[in-house]
Amino acid sequence: xxxPAKKKPRDDDEYADEPKTLPVRPHEQLLIDAxxxxxxxxxxxxxxxxxQFAETYARERSxxxxxxxxxxxxxxxxxxxxxxxxxxxxxxRLVCEPDLPxxxxxxxxxxxxxxxxxxxxxxxxxxxxxxxxxxxxxxxxTDNDEDxxxxxxxxxxxxxxxxxxxxxxxxLYLATKTGPLKKQKDFDCEFAFRDRGRLIKVYSRPGVFSHxxxxxxxxxxxxxxxIKPGMKVLDMGCGVGTVSLAAxxxxxxxxxxxxxxNPRAIQCTQRSAExxxxxxxxxxxxxxxxxxxxxxxxxxxxxxxxxxNYAIAxxxxxxxxxxxxxxxxxxxxxxTPNWFLERMPLWFxxxxxxxxxxxxxxxxxxxxxxx
Numbered sequence: 018x019x020x021p022a023k024k025k026p027r028d029d030d031e032y033a034d035e036p037k038t039l040p041v042r043p044h045e046q047l048l049i050d051a052x053x054x055x056x057x058x059x060x061x062x063x064x065x066x067x068x069q070f071a072e073t074y075a076r077e078r079s080x081x082x083x084x085x086x087x088x089x090x091x092x093x094x095x096x097x098x099x100x101x102x103x104x105x106x107x108x109x110r111l112v113c114e115p116d117l118p119x120x121x122x123x124x125x126x127x128x129x130x131x132x133x134x135x136x137x138x139x140x141x142x143x144x145x146x147x148x149x150x151x152x153x154x155x156x157x158x159t160d161n162d163e164d165x166x167x168x169x170x171x172x173x174x175x176x177x178x179x180x181x182x183x184x185x186x187x188x189l190y191l192a193t194k195t196g197p198l199k200k201q202k203d204f205d206c207e208f209a210f211r212d213r214g215r216l217i218k219v220y221s222r223p224g225v226f227s228h229x230x231x232x233x234x235x236x237x238x239x240x241x242x243x244i245k246p247g248m249k250v251l252d253m254g255c256g257v258g259t260v261s262l263a264a265x266x267x268x269x270x271x272x273x274x275x276x277x278x279n280p281r282a283i284q285c286t287q288r289s290a291e292x293x294x295x296x297x298x299x300x301x302x303x304x305x306x307x308x309x310x311x312x313x314x315x316x317x318x319x320x321x322x323x324x325x326n327y328a329i330a331x332x333x334x335x336x337x338x339x340x341x342x343x344x345x346x347x348x349x350x351x352x353t354p355n356w357f358l359e360r361m362p363l364w365f366x367x368x369x370x371x372x373x374x375x376x377x378x379x380x381x382x383x384x385x386x387x388x
Contacts, residue, residue, distance in 0.1 A: 044187035057124030226256035258286030278304035306336030
């Protein structure tokens with residue numbers, strides 16, 4: 018059966034059909050507009066788009082060193098393409114790491130989205146305060162022009178916070194570090210779940226899918242997957258690693274490759290493997306599935322996200338097709354089966370659907386490959 022034409026993977030549908038130079042999101046524009054009153058040379062920042070504040074700052078302040086931080090490899094790669102399109106820039110570094118760079122900073126700049134992960138926001142802001150030198154400044158924006166919550170979080174970190182509201186754009190906050198934090202909060206945690214009579218421990222961090230608890234979709238995947246001794250398994254979008262752990266520990270000599278575009282997910286999966294002495298797990302930061310060896314796996318497991326208008330689901334299925342050996346099985350859990358039932362026959366045969374509570378479990382096999 019011929020493969021469908023491979024589409025360029027995208028992290029989410031808000032970037033679909035984008036031009037090479039994206040319009041700046043209003044709340045990131047607030048940071049750019051505030052640049053005349055910012056004089057820092059050592060800058061750490063995040064972005065709401067394609068590193069636009071970071072790039073603008075680095076280009077206009079050639080004496081500065083700017084590090085822009087991502088928790089998604091796809092977004093980081095796309096930002097690199099855009100920056101490169103605008104010409105060389107040696108004082109800007111884009112990083113995709115679990116934490117903010119452990120460097121002293123004169124300025125930490127954040128772009129936060131209304132309705133984003135509150136615990137991740139608090140974690141990053143605390144890290145930012147710790148990175149600042151005394152007298153350094155934090156500037157943070159949100160796309161909520163009625164924000165109160167972010168203001169409260171800033172006030173927990175700084176004795177004085179300046180608040181500026183811009184109708185239909187958002188809210189901007191500025192504060193200066195005058196001393197160390199009196200108390201630091203640990204946002205990481207461990208939780209446990211049982212599978213086949215075994216207690217499995219999981220290390221978890223804010224910003225990673227299934228933080229603090231096992232996701233019901235992942236539990237459904239675990240309960241329905243069939244793991245045999247010696248299997249080679251690929252876990253697409255591993256999150257904190259619950260599915261990878263259950264697969265690796267379900268039978269003897271099972272090896273698991275766990276992929277995710279979030280560096281914290283890779284960190285969590287690696288730490289969880291160590292907690293459970295699951296030596297057969299290899300976790301790799303990968304946003305396109307290139308790490309999976311062609312036609313080498315017996316089973317691919319996937320719990321695709323819902324926010325991407327099926328772009329990530331398409332990537333998962335295409336990767337599964339390339340990774341599985343002949344007769345290999347892809348095993349997907351979802352609450353929206355119709356798209357999968359329409360698309361999976363383009364790659365797989367013997368499509369099966371099973372209803373498990375509020376979820377649907379779909380499986381398909383790889384036949385003879387053409388080309």
